[in-house]
Amino acid sequence: MPSPKARSSAARSGSVPCAGGNGRYEFVSLSRTPPPHLLQRQGSDPTAARLRASESPSRRRGSGSSTSSTGGQQLPEEDCMKLNPSFIGIALSSLLAIDLWLSKRLGVCACEDASWGSVRPLMKLVEISGHGIPWLAGAVYCLYKSDSAAGQEVMLNLLMALVLDLVLVGMMKALVRRRRPAHNRMDMFATFSVDGYSFPSGHATRAAMCARFLLAHLVLAAPLRVLVLLWATFVGFSRVLLGRHHVTDVTFGFLMGYWQYNLVEMLWLSPVMLQSTIGQLQ
Structure with a gap:
């Protein structure tokens, strides 16, 4: 045992x-x-x-x-797409991150306590110079005071271009609905409902379109032509300094304004065409 x-x-x-x-x-x-x-x-x-x-x-x-383990390998198609993002999606995400970072770094006049806060009043004057209301009022006044047919034709088409710019930018902002930068202060001059959105910059589109219009239809000396170009560039750049817009908003605004002038040239109104149109309406 x-x-x-x-x-x-x-x-x-x-x-x-x-x-x-x-x-x-x-x-x-x-x-x-x-x-x-x-x-x-x-x-x-x-x-x-x-x-x-x-x-x-x-x-x-x-x-x-x-x-x-076998069932884990058979993922749904949408989950596979999330786990394997496309190259375009990664590029857009990276561009958006760079845009937000650069816009925040360049917003040096966003408030009085910023690094360039003392220059903020000057930037706001530049902002008003590119606003739509002064340009509309100026075009209407010049159209009323003009004595020549050529001057009336130019001012009439400038007024049409400004109205077209307001309509297109408003539609684009209502469609995209991108919020303004977080460091922006909503103390802008004469804003409307769509001005709460950021993309694209209406000041940039207006500056680019008006600059091309003035250089093409007004006889200006070389120094004045340089000043017009500098004004348009400075208006767009001031939008980022004040924290009103992102960098991509201003960049797309310049491109959109450049294209809008081509559309104005296609829709150019002559006095004869205007009189015939008014006669048909009557």
């Missing part, structure tokens, strides 16, 4: 006593089929034992993990 010490060591090592009772111990692997004499002792056949061994918890856990 084996001693208690041998019996306990056998239990810890996972041994099973032989059916012959000769005192020897045989090690049985849990992952293999038990010996025949153990199967006869337990009253079961080898086929059932193999089935029980195949249904062991370790095998069930392995099959469950394999099923979950």
Whole structure:
């Protein structure tokens, strides 16, 4: 008869006593089929034992993990698109991050406590010089005071260009609905509902379009032409300094204003065409 010490060591090592009772111990692997004499002792056949061994918890856990891993590989198409963003999406996100960072760094006149806060009153004067109301009032006054047909034609088309600019910029802002920079102070001169949005910059579109219009239809000396270009550039740049717009708002505004002048040239109104149109309406 084996001693208690041998019996306990056998239990810890996972041994099973032989059916012959000769005192020897045989090690049985849990992952293999038990010996025949153990199967006869337990009253079961080898086929059932193999089935029980195949249904062991370790095998069930392995099959469950394999099923979950297989199911994890079959992701929906929209999830695959989120996990694998396109190159265009990454480029746009990077451009937006750079735009926000650069706009915040350049907003040095956004408030009186900023690094260039003392220049803010001058920047606001530049802002008013590019506002739509002074330009509309000036075009109407010059049209009323003009004596020549050529002058009236130029002022009439300038007035049409200004109205067209207001309509197109308002539609674009209402469509995009991009908020102004977070560091902006809403103390602008004569704002409207769509002026709460940022894209594109109406000052930049107006400055670019009016600059091209003045250089094309008014005989100006070379120094004055340089001043017109500097004024248009400074109006757009002041929008970023004051924190009114992002850099991309001003850049797109310049491009849009340049294109708007081409549209004005296509829709150019002559006095003869205007008189005929008025006659048809009457």
